[in-house]
Amino acid sequence: MRYADFLAELERAGLSVRSFAELIGMNPNSITNYARRGELPQHIALVAVLVAEMAASGIDYRTAIAKVAPTKKPRGATRRGHFGGDRQASLDLRS
Structure with missing residues (x-):
């Protein structure tokens, strides 16, 4: 799907790019990085079209999406003494 068509679908659903991404x-x-390419991956385009169709039909898409409970997971999360979140033995960094 072209990025311009994606934006049109978001408009039909009453969503901004930011609110769609959070959803x-x-x-x-x-999401906005795909504007440079001009195309979106099929799975993101599919979600946008389905959300727009649900909104146009008066169906609460937020309730349906909440059943999946999408969450953002930080990449490379670390804790003290570990590098990049990789499983490894604790490093003794005391001098």
Whole structure:
């Protein structure tokens, strides 16, 4: 799907790019980066079209999407003494 068509679908659903990204658990910048390519991946386009169709039919898409409970997971989350979140033995960093 072309990015311009994607924006039209979001408009039909009454959503901004930011609110759509939050709805599906993505970073808004990840969505807007597709504008440079001019095309969206099929799975994102499919969700946008379905959300727009549900909104046009008066169906509450938020309730349906909440059943999946999309969440944003930070990549590379670490904790003290571990590198990049990789499982490894604790590092003794005391001097």
